[in-house]
Amino acid sequence: MKKIILARLSLITPPGSRTDLLTSGMILPDQVMVEGGKVVIPVNVPPDYPGDLAEVQSLIEDRLHSLDGIENLLVVLTAERPAAPQPTATEPPKLKKRPTEAPGRDMRPHSAAVPGIRTIIAVASGKGGVGKSTTAVNLALALRSLGLRVGLLDADIYGPSMPRLLAITERPRIEDDVVHPVEQYGIKVMSMGFLMQEESPVIWRGPMVVTALMQMTREVNWGELDVLVLDMPPGTGDAQLTMAQQVPLQGAVIVSTPQDLALIDARKGLKMFKQVDVPILGIVENMSTFFCPHCGQQSDIFGHGGAEQDARRLGVPFLGAIPLHMTIREMSDAGTPVVISEPDGIHARHYRDIALRVATRLFPEEDDD
Ligand SMILES: Nc1ncnc2c1ncn2[C@@H]1O[C@H](COP(=O)(O)OP(=O)(O)OP(=O)(O)O)[C@@H](O)[C@H]1O
Structure with a gap:
């Protein structure tokens, strides 16, 4: 084709x-x-x-x-927009410290940092339907709850879901050819879904950078961010590889279910990021155990623990396990992810633990603060 x-x-x-x-x-x-x-x-x-x-x-x-x-x-x-005035070196940096250079970052061709954005991380999965977007949105909100300034870029061109998961009905504001992300629950959000709707084709016609994604990363007025979370399209095809190459990623979080098949796919994801020299921040095992909403009993339908073992075998960090729980799905469907709707609940705690591990890897020297 x-x-x-x-x-x-x-x-x-x-x-x-x-x-x-x-x-x-x-x-x-x-x-x-x-x-x-x-x-x-x-x-x-x-x-x-x-x-x-x-x-x-x-x-x-x-x-x-x-x-x-x-x-x-x-x-x-x-x-290509004629070079926009970049912040000058004399401008006082608002950020306390720069993150440590992740291994291999400087080897990649497109690692030029985006002004104002300290780190960009990808949330990816080897295949669809494993809960990548659910993880990305809750991870972004959990990072926010740790006090970080967070952006969420829904780069899933094929099935953008962030407007729904975050109950966003608003469109991004466009002023003087600059797109301002939508703010929801304290994070800044951009979605391919906003741009793909009929009524705002103007965004696609304006002066833009190399690809649609680069435009969303660099041309959007994100302001100052500690972390921009990129919800990648599922899979490990050309589209994903191009994205991984084009965006200056500090790391990738791989989401996988415990099923073997998914793990094989997760391995492909790991390989893809290694190929383009993006460090793997770790694996999240999603839908690890099932909690019956009626009796509260826990069952390991898919054989819990697969991702953890796999991570160990592959020498990449294991970030944590999220159970398969009705509340997580219901809250997502309602547009109030569980980290927002039940911030003191067990699921929010799991996501916060994962966020903490991610943040520790992204900003290791800030542990001392
Ligand atoms: N831990 C969980 N417990 C219960 N339901 C979950 C969990 N994680 C995800 N889901 C549900 O599974 C479905 C698929 O999740 P999601 O859309 O996040 O997956 P995805 O990998 O991003 O899918 P796609 O490949 O289609 O983009 C959704 O209905 C979501 O609410």
């Missing part, structure tokens, strides 16, 4: 350009994401591009429209 899409794109020479979209580098094959029927095409428009950006977008849409198998096509126009 991707080959056919690329072949069609190579037939498009946009007005004002002498070569086609691929030859000119406006579309980089590696950045084209195809998953199931969903296709995302980032178009890197040169800053001096003389033509009409909307025209480029419709040329692509027209050319791909008739292809069987495309259910959802997203053409993301991205253009």
Whole structure:
């Protein structure tokens, strides 16, 4: 499918350009994401591009429209903004300390830090449905409850869930071409879901950076953050690999269920981050044990402990286990994640323990404070 899409794109020479979209580098094959029927095409428009950006977008849409198998096509126009004034070195840093350099960070090509954001971490899973988004949202809120300034970026292009999990009905504010994230429960939130809705296509047309995700990371006015939590799309395909390469990640949290199959998938996730030299902060075992809502009895339906053993075998930290509990799902569905709705409950405590382990790894020298 991707080959056919690329072949069609190579037939498009946009007005004002002498070569086609691929030859000119406006579309980089590696950045084209195809998953199931969903296709995302980032178009890197040169800053001096003389033509009409909307025209480029419709040329692509027209050319791909008739292809069987495309259910959802997203053409993301991205253009390098003329260098925005960066905070000068003399500006007083608001942060007490910089985090320690994580191993290998400097080896990665796109490790340029995002001004104002101390650390960016990815929450990822080898496969869908293991509770990655539930973990990401509760982890972000638990990090916040530890006193950190937290942002949450829902980068799950295929199934953005943060607006629902956090009961956000508001849209991000756009002022002077700058997007301001939505604030909810004390954290700043951006979601692909906000941008994909019909009524705000303006965000995609404005001057943007290299990819949609880079735009969401760098072009959004996050203010000062200690941690930006990135909820990655599930899986370990090209899309995830590109994201892991493009964003300056300090580390990754892998979410897995205890089932063997999920663990095999989790291993793929670990491998992917190692491949791009992103340190693994640890594994969270989700849905580890089942608590019956009626009798309160605990049962290890999926064989609890698999992730912990796996983590040990693979030499990566084990961050903690979250039980399969009706309350966690119900609270998520209600838009009030359990860390918010039952802050003194056992589940919130589990998430806070995990958050503490993550924070300790991200800011080791602040333990002394
Ligand atoms: N520990 C848990 N206890 C009970 N229900 C849970 C738990 N973790 C997640 N769930 C529920 O499982 C379902 C899937 O969770 P979630 O959407 O977080 O998974 P995901 O891995 O992000 O999925 P996707 O791959 O579709 O993005 C949701 O209904 C969620 O409420």
